[in-house]
Amino acid sequence: MNIAAVERDSGLPKDTLRVWERRYGFPAPLRDQHDERLYPPEQVATLRLLRRLVDVGYRPGKVVGLPDADLTRLLERVSGSAQQPLGAEAREVLALLGASDAIGLREALGAMVLRVGLGDFAANVGPGLAQAVGAAWSRGELEIHQEHLFTEQFTNVLRGSIHMAQWAGAPRSRPRVLFGTFPQEPHALGLLMAEAMFTLEGCLGISLGVQTPITEIAAAARAHQADILALSFSAMIPPSQATAGLDELRALAPATAEIWAGGACPGLRDKPGLKIVRGLSEIAPAVRAWRARAAEPA
Amino acid sequence: MNIAAVERDSGLPKDTLRVWERRYGFPAPLRDQHDERLYPPEQVATLRLLRRLVDVGYRPGKVVGLPDADLTRLLERVSGSAQQPLGAEAREVLALLGASDAIGLREALGAMVLRVGLGDFAANVGPGLAQAVGAAWSRGELEIHQEHLFTEQFTNVLRGSIHMAQWAGAPRSRPRVLFGTFPQEPHALGLLMAEAMFTLEGCLGISLGVQTPITEIAAAARAHQADILALSFSAMIPPSQATAGLDELRALAPATAEIWAGGACPGLRDKPGLKIVRGLSEIAPAVRAWRARAAEPA
DNA sequence: TCCGGCTGTTTGTCCTGGACAAATACGCCA
């Protein structure tokens, strides 16, 4: 793999890959006949581990260069604290994915929504499933195509449920919420789960889908007279980019629109005009608080 | 805007921005107190125009450095030649997008499906709408966020219709069809329209979503015992990459699985084990032919 | 004991200018 492929795969910018090599002696890629870096697959795998450790707060100088075994141990210590014993739902989903049973998977997910309700599903079960699938993938127990299958079926079930929720209950009302992700963020799952939570609260939601340029999110906020811009971040996105992008959006968006950011991206902080939503279950009370604020001055 | 922000916004890599400046004298960013590039907004807008011209085949050396008026004229010439008179549906959709009426748009698309039927919608109306929206965007009549809104609502309506179609009619049967796109191809619309056509023919469809690595598509073909691998290509993807990828997939996938490729990518050709589907309405007869072939040797 | 400010170190990102392979255009000949 050449350096551009590794950048895509590991999420580490080319400059960082080169400077790590210079400073820490790792990665140590081979060279092709034209002296360009060629990364062996196992080094790319190690880089993925390092990326995750750095994301959770380890400093590169302390961990780059350590053998894989140590890195895995550190990661387990981190995720061990966050790791719950897998719920029955997660076990069922992993079993169906292992068997490549697409239809069974869709039916199982649909049944879960019906059993626990959309709110509980989107706020608790869904994130748990996504985390379990991601963890299984990073342990090598799932192939990429099985993760794709999960994403696809999960998306379908959630979209269908949101669609039904839009017609149920009271007619849609304010706040008008605009959903989107930044250009570097291709993951739609977090956005969809947030959309479900807002919809259940009776908000009027409009989604721009993933990977919308920041200037365009701001323009859409004006066009749709949005009250809230809801942005979703996965752990994949570098926190520095997320923060920089949020600052840029805050400068460009109308002052009447609040910006709410959430997701698995660590290191985000509240600022004037920017609200960090730490979990999906915070959305419902936050919407009620918004409505109280909106009613007050009137 | 610094160079990283411009890379995000224009889609042009940092290296390319610097080398254009060195070779063509444009962009000509200001410098901050630490000699780092600062791009004024109007240069970023010009870079977006250039990006689009390069994407449709112009060579950077010929267009970088030209004044904005010339670039706009060239862009108009490109989109003008492909322009057909707009149907009533397209005019309605463009009007709703212009008004940023998300709810009206969804209702209009839903009504279209009901009026002409899913098959006609997916095979004829849908591609026409997508083309009209793309053309309006390249003429500068639509903003990016309005195109995103269209994609999102179109996707929702189509997914909902496919979901209904799966429960209607005869129970799903072979061929088992696996849907996907190559890693460089992020567009899901073509794939969804194809999924609709196959579903209407009673096929058992399984989607991997977009941007699945080729090795993973092949692995999924085995896991799901797929009869047909359906790949979708937009005009964005370089034909050389598409051909190379299809050859690789043919080599990796099980011989029992046929590969069907379709979409707006020019220059694709039939080969042994590879079928090019030139239009969505070809899918129905092709599925019937597959079934006839499958029944014959038995 | 805890907290806020100060200082030294770490780290990511930017810089220049050079190089070359792949893609594309061009000229030539059949």
Place this chain on the structure above:
DNA sequence: TGGCGTATTTGTCCAGGACAAACAGCCGGA
């Protein structure tokens, strides 16, 4: 007109230097 070999264009890579922002560690005061 169409196929083929050569010339040009173009994107991406390289090295090694620089510096600001983020961070850790220390210290003194409440």
